[in-house]
Amino acid sequence: MTDTSPLARKTRMATLAKAPPARLAALFPDLPPHHVLRRPEIGAVMVRGRVGATGAAFNLGEMTVTRASVRLETGEVGHAWVQGRDRTHALRAAALDALMQTGAADDLTARILRPLESEAEARQTARATKAAATKVDFFTMVRGEDK
Amino acid sequence: MYVAVKGGERAIDNAHQWLAEERRGAPTVPELTIPQIREQMALAVNRVMAEGSLYDPDLAALAIKQARGDLIEAVFLIRAYRTTLPRLAASNPVDTGGMAVDRRISATFKDLPGGQVLGPTFDYTHRLLDFALMAEGDPPTPIPSPPGGGEAPGPTVSHTHDPKAPPSPRVGEGWGGGAPRIPHVTSFLNRDGLIETANPSDATPPDLTREPMELPADRTLRLQALARGDEGFILSMAYSTQRGYGRTHAFVGELRIGTVAVEVDIPELGFAVEIGEIELTECETVNQFKGSRTEPPQFTRGYGLVMGQSERKAIAMSLVDRSLRWQELGEDFTGAPAQDEEFVLMHCDNIQATGFLEHIKLPHYVDFQAELELVRKLRAEAVAMREAAE
Numbered sequence: 001m002t003d004t005s006p007l008a009r010k011t012r013m014a015t016l017a018k019a020p021p022a023r024l025a026a027l028f029p030d031l032p033p034h035h036v037l038r039r040p041e042i043g044a045v046m047v048r049g050r051v052g053a054t055g056a057a058f059n060l061g062e063m064t065v066t067r068a069s070v071r072l073e074t075g076e077v078g079h080a081w082v083q084g085r086d087r088t089h090a091l092r093a094a095a096l097d098a099l100m101q102t103g104a105a106d107d108l109t110a111r112i113l114r115p116l117e118s119e120a121e122a123r124q125t126a127r128a129t130k131a132a133a134t135k136v137d138f139f140t141m142v143r144g145e146d147k
Numbered sequence: 148m149y150v151a152v153k154g155g156e157r158a159i160d161n162a163h164q165w166l167a168e169e170r171r172g173a174p175t176v177p178e179l180t181i182p183q184i185r186e187q188m189a190l191a192v193n194r195v196m197a198e199g200s201l202y203d204p205d206l207a208a209l210a211i212k213q214a215r216g217d218l219i220e221a222v223f224l225i226r227a228y229r230t231t232l233p234r235l236a237a238s239n240p241v242d243t244g245g246m247a248v249d250r251r252i253s254a255t256f257k258d259l260p261g262g263q264v265l266g267p268t269f270d271y272t273h274r275l276l277d278f279a280l281m282a283e284g285d286p287p288t289p290i291p292s293p294p295g296g297g298e299a300p301g302p303t304v305s306h307t308h309d310p311k312a313p314p315s316p317r318v319g320e321g322w323g324g325g326a327p328r329i330p331h332v333t334s335f336l337n338r339d340g341l342i343e344t345a346n347p348s349d350a351t352p353p354d355l356t357r358e359p360m361e362l363p364a365d366r367t368l369r370l371q372a373l374a375r376g377d378e379g380f381i382l383s384m385a386y387s388t389q390r391g392y393g394r395t396h397a398f399v400g401e402l403r404i405g406t407v408a409v410e411v412d413i414p415e416l417g418f419a420v421e422i423g424e425i426e427l428t429e430c431e432t433v434n435q436f437k438g439s440r441t442e443p444p445q446f447t448r449g450y451g452l453v454m455g456q457s458e459r460k461a462i463a464m465s466l467v468d469r470s471l472r473w474q475e476l477g478e479d480f481t482g483a484p485a486q487d488e489e490f491v492l493m494h495c496d497n498i499q500a501t502g503f504l505e506h507i508k509l510p511h512y513v514d515f516q517a518e519l520e521l522v523r524k525l526r527a528e529a530v531a532m533r534e535a536a537e
Contacts, residue, residue, distance in 0.1 A: 006416070006417075006418050009416070009418075010418055013421075014408070014420055014421035017420070017422045018408075018421065018423060018424060041233070043234065043235035044229060044234050045234075045238055045411055046234060046236075046238065046354065047241060047409055047425065048237060048352065049240055049241055049427075049452045050240045050243075050345070050347065051367060052333070052345030052431065052448050053244065053331050053345070053429065054244075054344075054346075055347060055348065056345075056346075056347070056348040056350060056352065056366070056367050057350070057351075058352045058367035058370045058371055059355075060241075060370075060371070061197070061200035061202065061371075062200060062201050062202065062229060062234075063202035063425060064202070064206070065411075065422060065423075079413065079415050081235075081411060081413060081422045082422060082423065083409070083425075084203065084205075084423070085203070124247055127247065131248060131266060134265040134266055134268075135262045135263065136262075136263050137262075137263070
């Protein structure tokens with residue numbers, strides 16, 4: 001399944017960007033032969049919010065980001081934009097983005113992307129479960145002056 | 148004005164070396180690591196990120212260590228670092244309605260859809276010192292398993308699930324199908340037309356890190372300034388409105404803390420990609436409003452959004468935001484500091500304030516020499532006049 005649709009690519013790039021760098025390195029230790037098109041560059045992205053959550057956009061503050069682009073020897077080009085300042089994280093994500101356009105896609109999906117996705121979901125579920133355990137029902141008491 | 152001085156290099160070097168020694172403290176005590184600060188001093192890290200206006204927990208932890216715990220000095224280090232970073236892009240506005248919520252409470256609706264979620268809060272604690280935290284070496288007291296299958300917090304995230312544990316309701320269950328979207332409280336009031344609406348706009352907002360702030364500022368610029376402003380200053384401004392200096396009758400409509408994805412349009416690809424996740428605190432106040440020449444009686448809103456977990460700052464920000472909107476809503480200016488845009492915006496930045504305040508300790512020898520000459524001259528004249536009169 002060499003899915004190059006924008007949606008599939010969008011999803012996998014998000015998965016790779018949000019993966020803990022050490023975990024990605026463990027699952028994908030060796031980069032394939034590649035040519036670096038854009039060396040990992042550390043910079044900032046201005047994060048925007050909306051007035052009243054739904055209104056006009058405003059600048060909230062920046063976050064650190066690293067981006068990189070690579071081309072495989074077979075010609076596929078991969079890009080990565082990842083939070084933080086980990087250069088190898090960006091390179092790995094870019095190389096995987098390129099490899100996902102080759103015949104290795106199915107194997108990489110099973111070995112790397114699926115585990116990263118399920119671990120991310122497990123982390124989110126673990127937090128949501130703790131949050132749910134602190135859900136309360138307040139009830140109002142009858143006050144003296146109401147009698 | 149202070150002037151350049153020469154000399155003192157050796158004294159300065161020695162002072163910095165001593166600073167490094169004092170920073171380390173007693174060598175018999177283990178040195179703090181960056182992960183320790185990041186994980187165990189998380190709220191200090193959050194404050195440095197918010198006021199440094201750069202989301203990067205590791206860098207904020209490093210700044211706190213380097214600054215010996217002086218948070219404003221740490222903010223200064225982060226602000227200095229961020230000026231070295233190229234601006235790669237601006238994100239799409241974050242969707243706080245899609246926040247993975249750790250905490251979400253409302254002081255206006257007790258039965259709000261999606262529920263009240265306390266999260267890891269200091270509220271309802273007794274504020275008694277917990278001496279158990281002082282007992283080094285003892286294993287932490289095991290936390291009883293909360294009802295509903297919640298797990299006690301541990302140092303590592305467990306990926307295994309106990310099949311016997313009862314299924315726990317997901318936060319926001321029943322809203323928006325699959326993804327647990329949690330509706331904002333103000334949207335309930337919106338439905339009845341009882342509260343002003345915030346109409347979406349994707350106009351490029353002004354950026355005070357790029358263009359010097361000009362007054363009058365629009366609301367988007369004010370929110371940027373408040374989001375990076377000093378927590379103590381904004382708290383005091385908000386408190387002053389509660390005590391009557393520009394009263395706005397605020398209720399916390401909703402306060403939520405959690406993580407949101409940050410999405411950026413990638414020019415190489417032509418579509419947007421989530422590049423990471425950040426923790427945010429959001430507060431919306433609901434304010435009584437009797438109506439004005441231009442607006443019908445309805446509830447109005449104040450908004451606060453802060454990086455990290457920082458509910459004191461988010462609540463304070465939303466009060467100050469509302470207070471600064473007096474002109475837009477046709478209210479009277481009562482002369483209260485929290486209504487005065489120039490007063491608030493020009494004094495809320497602790498790095499600007501520290502810079503100007505502390506510069507007076509730097510050599511002002513030439514200035515002072517001139518002052519000294521002047522005072523001597525005036526004294527001599529005064530003495531001469533008194534003598535002449537006698």
